[in-house]
Amino acid sequence: MVTKVRDTRGVRVFRVLNAVILTAVVVVTVYPFLNVLARSFSDEPSIRAGEVNLLPRGFNLRTYRYVTSDSMFWTNYRNTVVYTVVATLIAMAMTICYAYVLSKKHLRGRTALVSIAVVTMFFTGGLIPNYVLITSLGLKNSIWAIVLPNAINVFNLLVMKAFFEALPLELEEAAAVDGLNTYGILLRIVLPLSKAMIATMVLFYSVAFWNSWFTAFLYMDRSELLPVTVYLRNLIAGATGATAAGGSTTDIQISANIQAVTIVLTVIPILLVYPFIQRYFVRGVMLGAVKG
């Protein structure tokens, strides 16, 4: 027989309050995004008059059409995808190797290796020396200028190192007894156990590379090499600047919602990736809770 425990008054009050507050949080978080989405489809007079809230007014696709009709937009979008994928792969490989090595307590010079990494969190060479370095290495105007200099993020490295350190040493010992070498242990034992962490890191890295524009802006001298972030940034500057030339009706429409359209166009792909990675977060958190 199932006895049903009735909730106390306190718990019920908490439930209601909890629901109200969380709903409010959801609204506060989602509203700006929906508003941006609505603006991106609205026409200029409605936006200027401040009439657009959750639903588009004067539905039209002119700004979308304008942005996507430029072949340079697609070239740069492709660049963004390529840069992000390559950069994330390199960054993951480098960070995993470095972090795994650092997680081994018997490694000699471990402190030195850690400090080498940590120093760069607080001190950098500075903009111009970096630029001179990249230029004299001949990396300018190539993908390597973007994907190599930022391959290891020290914060991610330390998180990963801590995660590897927390894995039970016995597992690796057992694997070694069964005949796996170091690489086998890393690839077949450690990494499969670290899916949650790897998913998180992939997300961190790819979002960072997807959104980054500054390195590309620094090292790329030709517009066909730029990522889409720089392209759209420039488009906004042109449409909202006091120097805007032209004056056709399309230009006016564009200046009204170019920012909204831009946000939608750049956010969507990364937004689509998120749900697939999300489940690893949940599992990872539960894993941590059960172990204790």
Added chain:
Amino acid sequence: MFELTRRQVLGVAGGGFLLALAGCSGDDSDSDQKLSDNRVGAMSDYKAGDQFKATEPLTFTVLYNNHPNYPIQKDWLFWSELEKRTGVKFQTTEVPLSDYNSKRSLILGSGDAPFIIPKTYRPDEEPFVASGTVLPVSDYLDLMPNFQDKINKWNLQSDMDSLRQADGKFYLLPGLHEDVWTDYTLAVRTDVLQKHNLQVPTTWEELRDTLKALKAAYPNSYPFSERFNQSPPTAPGGNLLNILGQAYGVNGGWNYQNATWDYNASKWVFTGAADGYKQMIEYLNTLVKEGLLDPESFTQSDDQARQKFASGKSFVISANAQSIVNDYRPDLAKVQGATVAKIPIPIGPMGPVRSGPGASRLENGVMISKKARDSKNFVAMMQFVDWLWYSDAGEEFARWGVEGVTYTKDGSGKRTLTPDVNMLDLNPQGTKHLQKDFGFYNGVFAYGGKTELLESFFSDEEREFQKAMNSRKTLPVPPPHPFTEEEREQATLLESPLKDFVTQQTVKFILGQRPLDQWDAYVSELKAKNMDQYMELITKAYDRFKKDHG
């Protein structure tokens, strides 16, 4: 045995290093006019009005400011025709407009800059002067006959003096205008004026009467609600205080400078304490008191002001030619029968003047990298820059393109775009765009020029406005007061606190938050902020310049 100690080795190495340093600094001293090694490709006899043609094919590097409205294309007619006419090809470093200045600092700082660096606004060149990365172009003007010709013909010497650094040289080749050009003024709802039988106001006093009449007809409105509070350079009421200031003979709004040249007294006075400035504030204060000027006029965003204007809550607003076409007319499209137009700037106590006391005829300009001086093509490059940016033919080419292809010219010299080519909606049916498809009228290569050349692109309406403004008198350029390095340092320290204080108090006085009878107290507060000391610096520099240069 002869053995070197470690200390000796270090000493020798250090000495060598010092020698190397000395060698480096020695290089500077011989930067005289010996250009015999730098003449490859140059014309031996290049004069003003000549067509520049390199004697062998040349390529010059240029920093290219990529405007998103007309992104750079390799197949532009501009490039191929330029090569045909001058034998010069550009090798571009493309920089997005959004971050042009950061990239310019970076590559100049790292020694990796292209030779030609256009689109530089004064005083952005100053940090590069200090770091020695740009060329003192004033040393090489003899290579630029068209530039010199225009300076003399258009009487631009005193304008150019304003560019001079403490060493007496200038480092920027600015765009040169034949005439002061007025664009910003007020716009009014002409249909509303008509409806109430009101004339377009010609003076500031008439404007006040017009506003009063509008207030009577629409008691719940503020007939005048102002914008341009956030447009760079940021200043509350940027345009209003500017054009009203020129009616009272002071530099106000986004043209505010601490010192104004007083034409009557022939001396420099402190702007924020000048009589004209006080009168200007009094005028605006009356408008606010009588409910004619929106109190939010000095704080609201452009969008807010535009919304009020679009919804008939206000009838007068600041404008330029573009904002009429791009902002107000589309905004008002929903209102039946609404019309809006620029009016000639209302006239004040200074009489019909065209511009304020500080109006300059210089535009943004070109810097030349110091490294270019060592190039064997240096002379050819300066001649080329002179042709493209400063010759009549070059300016016409950069703006209009190629005769017969992008434009035609009739007997009287009037240019017309060919029917298929559009620009500024002059040929709305045209399928090709002068900027986007041909690369002309490009902000990187076309600036300055003869008034006739600028006006050839105006609409009839705008030409009418220009005609009205051109009939007014132009104030002479105020005399220069170039600071020495030491004076400049002091002046810089004093300038911002004074300016900020004046700006802040101006708005308070206008809005009535501070009563006008406290004006004397305000002036003594200015004195406490070293106003007199600042004016002394200016006057000293002015007297010295007058003594030295007549």
